[in-house]
Amino acid sequence: MALQEEFEQQGVWLFKYRGTLPVVILFIGMGIYVYTALNPELFIIQDATIKSYFLIFCIAVSLFGQYIRAYTVGHTPKNTSGRNTGKQIADTLNTTGIYSTVRHPLYFGNFFMWLGPALLTENIWFVVAFILFYWVYYERIMFAEEQFLRRKFKETYTTWAEKTPAFIPTFKSFVKPNLTFSWKKVLKKEKNGFAAIFIIFSAFDVTAELLKGTQNFNIYLLIAAAISIVLYLILKALKTSSLLKLDADR
Secondary structure, X not given: OOHHHHHHHHHHHHHHOOOOHHHHHHHHHHHHHHHHHHOHHHOOOXXXXXXXXXXXXXXXXXXXXXXXXXXXXXXXXXXXXXXXXXXXXXXXXXXOEHHHOOOXXXXXXXXXXXXXXXXXXXXXXXXXXXXXXXHHHHHHHHHHHHHHHHHHHHHHHHHHHHHOXXXXXXXXXXXXXXXXXXXXXXXXHOHHHHHHHHHHHHHHHHHHHHHHOOOOOOHHHHHHHHHHHHHHHHHHHOOOOHHHOOOOOO
Protein backbone atom coordinates (compact mmCIF):
# COMPACT_ATOMS: atom_id res chain seq x y z
CA MET A 1 0.00 0.00 0.00
CA ALA A 2 1.36 3.43 -0.97
CA LEU A 3 2.09 5.80 1.89
CA GLN A 4 -0.64 8.19 0.73
CA GLU A 5 -3.32 5.48 0.91
CA GLU A 6 -1.94 4.23 4.22
CA PHE A 7 -2.13 7.72 5.75
CA GLU A 8 -5.71 8.10 4.54
CA GLN A 9 -6.71 4.68 5.86
CA GLN A 10 -5.20 5.48 9.25
CA GLY A 11 -6.91 8.87 9.25
CA VAL A 12 -10.33 7.37 8.49
CA TRP A 13 -9.92 4.93 11.39
CA LEU A 14 -8.69 7.61 13.80
CA PHE A 15 -11.53 9.91 12.70
CA LYS A 16 -14.05 7.39 14.04
CA TYR A 17 -12.36 7.43 17.46
CA ARG A 18 -11.21 11.05 17.54
CA GLY A 19 -13.25 11.74 20.67
CA THR A 20 -12.13 8.60 22.50
CA LEU A 21 -8.40 8.06 22.04
CA PRO A 22 -7.32 11.47 23.44
CA VAL A 23 -9.04 10.50 26.70
CA VAL A 24 -6.24 7.95 27.18
CA ILE A 25 -3.73 10.80 27.12
CA LEU A 26 -5.92 12.68 29.57
CA PHE A 27 -5.80 9.82 32.07
CA ILE A 28 -2.04 9.54 31.65
CA GLY A 29 -1.81 13.26 32.38
CA MET A 30 -3.98 12.85 35.45
CA GLY A 31 -1.77 10.01 36.63
CA ILE A 32 1.33 12.19 36.26
CA TYR A 33 -0.37 15.07 38.04
CA VAL A 34 -1.48 12.88 40.94
CA TYR A 35 1.97 11.28 41.25
CA THR A 36 3.56 14.73 41.35
CA ALA A 37 0.98 15.93 43.88
CA LEU A 38 1.96 12.99 46.10
CA ASN A 39 5.58 14.08 45.66
CA PRO A 40 5.17 17.89 45.62
CA GLU A 41 8.90 18.54 45.44
CA LEU A 42 8.64 17.42 41.80
CA PHE A 43 6.40 20.34 40.86
CA ILE A 44 8.24 23.08 38.97
CA ILE A 45 6.19 25.76 40.73
CA GLN A 46 6.52 25.70 44.51
CA ASP A 47 5.04 29.07 45.44
CA ALA A 48 1.31 28.75 46.27
CA THR A 49 0.37 32.15 44.85
CA ILE A 50 2.18 31.56 41.57
CA LYS A 51 0.61 28.10 41.37
CA SER A 52 -2.87 29.66 41.67
CA TYR A 53 -2.09 32.04 38.81
CA PHE A 54 -0.71 29.16 36.78
CA LEU A 55 -3.96 27.23 37.27
CA ILE A 56 -5.89 30.24 35.97
CA PHE A 57 -3.51 30.40 33.00
CA CYS A 58 -4.06 26.70 32.20
CA ILE A 59 -7.84 27.14 32.35
CA ALA A 60 -7.54 30.24 30.14
CA VAL A 61 -5.59 28.20 27.56
CA SER A 62 -8.40 25.64 27.44
CA LEU A 63 -11.09 28.33 27.28
CA PHE A 64 -9.19 29.97 24.42
CA GLY A 65 -9.46 26.67 22.55
CA GLN A 66 -13.18 26.54 23.31
CA TYR A 67 -13.56 30.11 22.05
CA ILE A 68 -11.95 29.13 18.73
CA ARG A 69 -14.36 26.21 18.42
CA ALA A 70 -17.37 28.39 19.32
CA TYR A 71 -16.41 31.08 16.82
CA THR A 72 -15.93 28.45 14.12
CA VAL A 73 -19.18 26.57 14.75
CA GLY A 74 -21.18 29.78 15.16
CA HIS A 75 -20.45 30.87 11.60
CA THR A 76 -20.84 27.55 9.78
CA PRO A 77 -23.80 26.25 7.74
CA LYS A 78 -25.67 23.00 8.26
CA ASN A 79 -23.83 19.68 7.88
CA THR A 80 -20.32 21.09 8.18
CA SER A 81 -17.84 21.32 11.06
CA GLY A 82 -19.73 18.86 13.24
CA ARG A 83 -18.87 16.33 15.91
CA ASN A 84 -19.78 13.40 13.66
CA THR A 85 -17.50 10.38 13.87
CA GLY A 86 -19.22 7.80 11.66
CA LYS A 87 -18.27 9.31 8.32
CA GLN A 88 -17.13 12.53 6.68
CA ILE A 89 -19.89 15.10 6.12
CA ALA A 90 -19.58 18.35 4.17
CA ASP A 91 -22.52 19.67 2.16
CA THR A 92 -20.56 22.86 1.44
CA LEU A 93 -16.91 23.89 1.64
CA ASN A 94 -16.25 26.51 4.30
CA THR A 95 -13.76 29.05 2.96
CA THR A 96 -14.74 32.30 4.73
CA GLY A 97 -14.39 33.59 8.27
CA ILE A 98 -11.91 31.59 10.31
CA TYR A 99 -11.67 29.11 7.43
CA SER A 100 -9.98 31.83 5.39
CA THR A 101 -7.17 31.85 7.98
CA VAL A 102 -6.72 28.12 8.66
CA ARG A 103 -8.09 24.93 7.11
CA HIS A 104 -8.69 23.04 10.36
CA PRO A 105 -9.82 25.58 12.98
CA LEU A 106 -11.68 23.03 15.10
CA TYR A 107 -8.55 20.93 15.57
CA PHE A 108 -6.58 24.11 16.23
CA GLY A 109 -9.08 24.87 19.00
CA ASN A 110 -8.96 21.30 20.30
CA PHE A 111 -5.21 21.59 20.67
CA PHE A 112 -5.50 24.42 23.19
CA MET A 113 -8.39 22.74 25.00
CA TRP A 114 -6.21 19.68 25.61
CA LEU A 115 -3.03 21.69 26.17
CA GLY A 116 -4.49 23.30 29.31
CA PRO A 117 -4.65 20.07 31.37
CA ALA A 118 -1.30 18.95 29.91
CA LEU A 119 0.37 22.14 31.17
CA LEU A 120 -1.23 21.67 34.59
CA THR A 121 0.96 18.60 35.18
CA GLU A 122 4.04 20.86 35.19
CA ASN A 123 5.85 18.00 33.50
CA ILE A 124 7.81 19.29 30.52
CA TRP A 125 8.34 15.83 29.03
CA PHE A 126 4.64 15.03 29.18
CA VAL A 127 3.77 18.33 27.49
CA VAL A 128 6.28 17.58 24.71
CA ALA A 129 4.91 14.04 24.37
CA PHE A 130 1.36 15.41 24.21
CA ILE A 131 2.28 17.85 21.43
CA LEU A 132 3.98 15.08 19.42
CA PHE A 133 1.01 12.75 19.95
CA TYR A 134 -1.43 15.45 18.89
CA TRP A 135 0.63 16.21 15.79
CA VAL A 136 0.80 12.58 14.61
CA TYR A 137 -2.77 11.78 15.65
CA TYR A 138 -4.53 14.72 14.02
CA GLU A 139 -2.20 14.90 11.04
CA ARG A 140 -3.67 11.58 9.87
CA ILE A 141 -7.23 12.74 10.51
CA MET A 142 -6.67 16.03 8.67
CA PHE A 143 -5.11 14.16 5.76
CA ALA A 144 -8.15 11.87 5.45
CA GLU A 145 -10.55 14.81 5.68
CA GLU A 146 -8.67 16.72 3.00
CA GLN A 147 -8.72 13.73 0.66
CA PHE A 148 -12.51 13.61 1.08
CA LEU A 149 -12.85 17.35 0.43
CA ARG A 150 -10.48 17.22 -2.54
CA ARG A 151 -12.57 14.52 -4.23
CA LYS A 152 -15.88 16.27 -3.52
CA PHE A 153 -15.05 19.90 -4.24
CA LYS A 154 -12.14 19.42 -6.66
CA GLU A 155 -10.67 22.74 -7.92
CA THR A 156 -12.64 24.80 -5.41
CA TYR A 157 -10.86 22.92 -2.65
CA THR A 158 -7.37 23.01 -4.16
CA THR A 159 -7.62 26.76 -4.85
CA TRP A 160 -8.61 27.42 -1.24
CA ALA A 161 -6.01 25.00 0.17
CA GLU A 162 -3.18 26.59 -1.80
CA LYS A 163 -3.60 29.93 0.00
CA THR A 164 -4.82 28.73 3.41
CA PRO A 165 -2.48 27.04 5.94
CA ALA A 166 -3.52 23.71 7.43
CA PHE A 167 -3.01 24.37 11.14
CA ILE A 168 -1.22 27.62 12.01
CA PRO A 169 -3.49 30.56 11.09
CA THR A 170 -2.54 33.54 8.96
CA PHE A 171 -4.77 36.60 8.82
CA LYS A 172 -3.39 38.23 5.69
CA SER A 173 -6.23 36.86 3.54
CA PHE A 174 -9.09 37.03 6.03
CA VAL A 175 -12.55 37.01 4.44
CA LYS A 176 -15.64 38.05 6.39
CA PRO A 177 -17.91 35.06 7.25
CA ASN A 178 -20.79 34.43 4.86
CA LEU A 179 -23.15 33.70 7.75
CA THR A 180 -23.86 35.72 10.87
CA PHE A 181 -22.86 34.28 14.23
CA SER A 182 -25.43 31.87 15.70
CA TRP A 183 -25.42 31.64 19.49
CA LYS A 184 -28.12 28.99 19.26
CA LYS A 185 -25.87 26.70 17.26
CA VAL A 186 -22.96 27.25 19.63
CA LEU A 187 -25.07 26.53 22.72
CA LYS A 188 -26.50 23.45 21.04
CA LYS A 189 -23.28 22.03 19.64
CA GLU A 190 -20.55 23.16 22.04
CA LYS A 191 -22.13 22.68 25.48
CA ASN A 192 -20.08 19.50 25.98
CA GLY A 193 -16.72 21.18 25.59
CA PHE A 194 -17.38 24.03 28.00
CA ALA A 195 -18.56 21.66 30.73
CA ALA A 196 -15.70 19.25 30.09
CA ILE A 197 -13.06 21.92 30.74
CA PHE A 198 -14.11 22.58 34.33
CA ILE A 199 -14.98 18.94 35.02
CA ILE A 200 -11.49 17.84 33.91
CA PHE A 201 -9.64 20.46 35.95
CA SER A 202 -11.81 19.63 38.98
CA ALA A 203 -11.17 15.92 38.49
CA PHE A 204 -7.41 16.53 38.56
CA ASP A 205 -7.73 18.48 41.81
CA VAL A 206 -10.19 16.16 43.58
CA THR A 207 -8.36 12.96 42.62
CA ALA A 208 -5.03 14.32 43.85
CA GLU A 209 -6.52 15.50 47.15
CA LEU A 210 -8.31 12.23 47.84
CA LEU A 211 -5.22 10.12 47.14
CA LYS A 212 -3.17 12.40 49.39
CA GLY A 213 -5.72 11.77 52.12
CA THR A 214 -6.58 15.46 52.34
CA GLN A 215 -9.65 17.45 51.41
CA ASN A 216 -8.18 20.82 50.49
CA PHE A 217 -10.29 20.95 47.35
CA ASN A 218 -10.24 24.03 45.16
CA ILE A 219 -13.71 25.36 45.94
CA TYR A 220 -13.68 27.73 42.96
CA LEU A 221 -13.04 24.85 40.58
CA LEU A 222 -15.83 22.81 42.14
CA ILE A 223 -18.27 25.72 41.87
CA ALA A 224 -17.28 26.32 38.24
CA ALA A 225 -17.70 22.61 37.48
CA ALA A 226 -21.11 22.53 39.18
CA ILE A 227 -22.29 25.60 37.24
CA SER A 228 -21.05 24.16 33.95
CA ILE A 229 -22.85 20.87 34.64
CA VAL A 230 -26.10 22.68 35.46
CA LEU A 231 -25.80 24.74 32.27
CA TYR A 232 -25.11 21.57 30.29
CA LEU A 233 -28.22 19.87 31.70
CA ILE A 234 -30.37 22.94 30.99
CA LEU A 235 -29.12 23.16 27.40
CA LYS A 236 -29.57 19.41 27.01
CA ALA A 237 -33.19 19.73 28.14
CA LEU A 238 -33.76 22.66 25.79
CA LYS A 239 -32.14 20.92 22.82
CA THR A 240 -35.44 20.21 21.08
CA SER A 241 -37.27 23.32 22.27
CA SER A 242 -38.10 26.32 20.10
CA LEU A 243 -35.62 28.43 22.09
CA LEU A 244 -32.70 26.62 20.45
CA LYS A 245 -34.36 25.88 17.13
CA LEU A 246 -31.90 26.57 14.33
CA ASP A 247 -32.63 28.15 10.99
CA ALA A 248 -32.94 25.76 8.07
CA ASP A 249 -29.43 26.54 6.81
CA ARG A 250 -27.74 26.17 10.23
